[in-house]
Amino acid sequence: MNDEFEFYAVDPAQEPSEQAEIKAFLAKNGLSYEDGIEVFVVGRQGRRLIACGGLEQNIVKCVATDPLFRGESLSLTIVNEVIHLAYERGHSHLFLYTRPNNIAFFAGCGFYPIVEVPGMVSVMENTPIGIRRYCDGLKKLRQPGARIGSCVINANPFTRGHLYLIEQAAAASDWLHLFVVAEDASFFPYRDRYQLIKAGVAGIERLTLHPGSEYMVSRATFSSYFFKEKNVVGDCFTAVDLLIFREWIAPALGITHRFVGTEPFCPTTNKYNRDMKYWLQADLSAAAPVNVVEIERTAQDARAISASEVRRLLRTGDFDRIAKLVPPTTYELLSSKYRMRADGASAGAAA
Amino acid sequence: MTTSTKLRRSMLFLPGSNAAMLSTAFVFKPDSIMFDLEDAVSLREKDSARLLVFHALKLRNYRDMETVVRINPLSTPFGLLDLEAAVRAGVDVVRLPKTDTAEDVHALEREVERIERECGRDVGSTKLMAAIESASGVINAVAIATASPRLIGIALAGFDYVMDMQTERGDGTELFYARCAVLHAARYAKIDAFDVVFSDVNDDEGFLKEVELIKRLGFNGKSLINPRQIEQLHNAFAPTQEEVDYSRRVVAAAELGERQGLGVVSLNGKMIDAPVIQHARVVLQRAQASGVRR
Amino acid sequence: MKIVKEAIAGTLESSDVLVKVAPSDGTLEVVVTSEVEHQFGAQIRAVVDETLIRLGISEGIVLVEDKGALDCTLRARVQTAVLRGGAVKTLDWSAL
Numbered sequence: 239m240n241d242e243f244e245f246y247a248v249d250p251a252q253e254p255s256e257q258a259e260i261k262a263f264l265a266k267n268g269l270s271y272e273d274g275i276e277v278f279v280v281g282r283q284g285r286r287l288i289a290c291g292g293l294e295q296n297i298v299k300c301v302a303t304d305p306l307f308r309g310e311s312l313s314l315t316i317v318n319e320v321i322h323l324a325y326e327r328g329h330s331h332l333f334l335y336t337r338p339n340n341i342a343f344f345a346g347c348g349f350y351p352i353v354e355v356p357g358m359v360s361v362m363e364n365t366p367i368g369i370r371r372y373c374d375g376l377k378k379l380r381q382p383g384a385r386i387g388s389c390v391i392n393a394n395p396f397t398r399g400h401l402y403l404i405e406q407a408a409a410a411s412d413w414l415h416l417f418v419v420a421e422d423a424s425f426f427p428y429r430d431r432y433q434l435i436k437a438g439v440a441g442i443e444r445l446t447l448h449p450g451s452e453y454m455v456s457r458a459t460f461s462s463y464f465f466k467e468k469n470v471v472g473d474c475f476t477a478v479d480l481l482i483f484r485e486w487i488a489p490a491l492g493i494t495h496r497f498v499g500t501e502p503f504c505p506t507t508n509k510y511n512r513d514m515k516y517w518l519q520a521d522l523s524a525a526a527p528v529n530v531v532e533i534e535r536t537a538q539d540a541r542a543i544s545a546s547e548v549r550r551l552l553r554t555g556d557f558d559r560i561a562k563l564v565p566p567t568t569y570e571l572l573s574s575k576y577r578m579r580a581d582g583a584s585a586g587a588a589a
Numbered sequence: 590m591t592t593s594t595k596l597r598r599s600m601l602f603l604p605g606s607n608a609a610m611l612s613t614a615f616v617f618k619p620d621s622i623m624f625d626l627e628d629a630v631s632l633r634e635k636d637s638a639r640l641l642v643f644h645a646l647k648l649r650n651y652r653d654m655e656t657v658v659r660i661n662p663l664s665t666p667f668g669l670l671d672l673e674a675a676v677r678a679g680v681d682v683v684r685l686p687k688t689d690t691a692e693d694v695h696a697l698e699r700e701v702e703r704i705e706r707e708c709g710r711d712v713g714s715t716k717l718m719a720a721i722e723s724a725s726g727v728i729n730a731v732a733i734a735t736a737s738p739r740l741i742g743i744a745l746a747g748f749d750y751v752m753d754m755q756t757e758r759g760d761g762t763e764l765f766y767a768r769c770a771v772l773h774a775a776r777y778a779k780i781d782a783f784d785v786v787f788s789d790v791n792d793d794e795g796f797l798k799e800v801e802l803i804k805r806l807g808f809n810g811k812s813l814i815n816p817r818q819i820e821q822l823h824n825a826f827a828p829t830q831e832e833v834d835y836s837r838r839v840v841a842a843a844e845l846g847e848r849q850g851l852g853v854v855s856l857n858g859k860m861i862d863a864p865v866i867q868h869a870r871v872v873l874q875r876a877q878a879s880g881v882r883r
Numbered sequence: 884m885k886i887v888k889e890a891i892a893g894t895l896e897s898s899d900v901l902v903k904v905a906p907s908d909g910t911l912e913v914v915v916t917s918e919v920e921h922q923f924g925a926q927i928r929a930v931v932d933e934t935l936i937r938l939g940i941s942e943g944i945v946l947v948e949d950k951g952a953l954d955c956t957l958r959a960r961v962q963t964a965v966l967r968g969g970a971v972k973t974l975d976w977s978a979l
Contacts, residue, residue: 322633326633
């Protein structure tokens with residue numbers, strides 16, 4: 239009976255000895271400890287650690303039970319406790335990443351698959367009507383046409399380079415769907431980025447601006463350990479993110495093309511673009527491929543315009559140069575709200 | 590004060606928050622089944638457990654078993670709501686934890702009566718049980734046991750009591766005085782006395798030893814946390830064949846005396862008075878419930 | 884009674900049910916998932932609907948993960964989730 243087990247929450251940052259014990263326990267169970275985890279539920283039988291489950295914001299991570307107890311309801315209990323704890327912390331929509339062979343177990347815990355990177359990792363959420371409902375909402379925004387384009391931008395901040403990309407994409411499509419990455423890990427908070435984009439594209443016709451959603455995967459909370467030492471094309475995060483786009487979002491809107499800018503200064507983005515071609519176009523999914531179109535960035539003073547350049551200039555307060563790189567709408571916000579910000583701390587990836 | 594004719598040898602504790610256990614409770618056959626909303630239920634689950642128990646009670650699945658709900662103390666945010674749920678759902682007995690004074694019983698009584706009136710339940714139909722869990726409770730045991738006609742019994746709760754006494758559970762020495770005090774109060778008030786939970790579910794020998802002791806002291810029954818203990822307890826309380834035979838003769842003599850209109854009952858030339866006859870009836874009742882001791 | 888915030892009640896243990904409620908835009912959506920969908924799906928649905936009606940819930944999102952719960956358990960967990968997610972905390976016992 240579960241009366242002999244005790245479950246409690248622990249903050250690994252505050253309890254180093256507990257953290258060490260959890261690390262060892264996870265290692266024994268073939269899992270790696272993830273530093274981003276904010277809280278663990280720990281299960282003990284007497285003094286013995288027999289189960290644990292972690293939370294990083296709304297992502298469930300590092301769920302493990304002692305093999306001796308598997309088959310009892312212990313695994314269900316630990317997941318149950320993690321779910322309840324998440325609710326207490328204000329997170330009701332939960333995601334998790336797990337090896338595909340664990341899908342059945344987590345299905346029994348009320349999680350539903352979103353995508354699977356074949357043989358590597360499965361992403362799940364704790365509602366049967368999560369991504370389905372999101373896509374039902376998207377379907378209402380479908381537009382007619384043979385070439386339905388898409389762009390996904392972070393725009394940290396929105397520059398002339400972004401504007402150019404979008405203008406080119408719109409010109410090459412019967413309709414363009416523009417998505418904004420919702421994650422607030424960028425220097426400019428989501429609200430400001432969204433407003434700048436909205437103002438910046440106001441003049442472009444046949445364009446729909448979509449606010450970000452939880453289904454544009456967050457790099458910050460993604461579990462990278464699934465792919466360590468494995469020969470997977472591209473970043474695991476990239477794979478998941480792009481498969482969600484290909485298998486859910488693109489079909490809902492009838493998207494046929496995805497436009498990206500080339501990024502000479504940023505190796506990460508270059509790699510991402512290469513991986514994008516793989517995951518969106520290769521014959522690895524039942525979902526129709528999405529054609530990736532790369533558009534060369536505009537140049538200003540023989541240098542490509544990039545958001546990271548703008549942020550750099552912001553740090554030095556060089557507003558004259560900034561004015562050449564951003565549309566007037568962006569310039570206005572930068573000079574009014576961000577003029578005194580000299581710390582330049584920027585956590586997000588470029589563009 | 591009631592003269593107990595109901596067997597209450599075994600009271601099985603069930604955590605009110607455990608849906609699976611509540612669903613299967615009717616399979617076990619204790620004399621009383623106690624749904625715990627207090628110590629077995631975490632703070633987070635108090636509201637949830639209350640409704641689980643409310644609905645489980647309303648099912649009326651428990652045949653001859655007496656239903657008991659252990660509510661949280663009325664001084665907590667939970668106690669009164671627990672009481673509402675229990676009374677409205679038709680529980681037989683409400684068990685009040687941490688009963689320290691007669692006033693605790695009176696306060697409970699007032700609320701129970703109010704709820705009975707509000708929900709249309711026969712006033713007085715909800716019985717009460719007091720749980721002694723502290724030195725104060727032991728000292729006030731007599732006042733508590735006589736505090737209300739609704740009281741059917743008084744229980745000693747070992748875990749909290751020994752903490753209050755600044756000691757720990759051991760071989761029973763630490764409970765000696767409390768057990769006697771509670772027993773005497775129960776006998777004086779003519780209600781049942783219940784002994785503490787034996788928590789080591791793997792120690793059969795220890796359990797039976799304790800049962801033997803408390804039965805010898807005169808306890809009517811004991812609180813249990815493991816269904817396995819039910820049969821063991823019933824067997825320990827079961828009379829031997831000799832006791833059954835003797836009791837049959839006593840009861841027969843009493844009935845004969847009654848038929849003949851004699852004022853005095855005798856057996857084998859000796860006078861037998863009321864307590865002896867009453868005890869004989871209890872023996873036969875126990876034998877009927879679970880046979881003769883194996 | 885209205886569901887004004889997200890709430891959860893119950894567990895994933897066998898014979899229990901996990902109920903999640905959330906506010907909605909005016910519609911009532913009830914989704915039931917059960918291991919015994921085929922035999923008992925309709926009955927579970929009926930019990931949940933009835934419980935919601937008695938509580939006066941006409942809008943919200945109610946997700947029910949059944950693990951083999953009896954009707955009485957279903958009722959209790961749905962009621963608890965609704966009460967936890969509701970604005971009003973006082974119980975009307977006749978609605979339960």
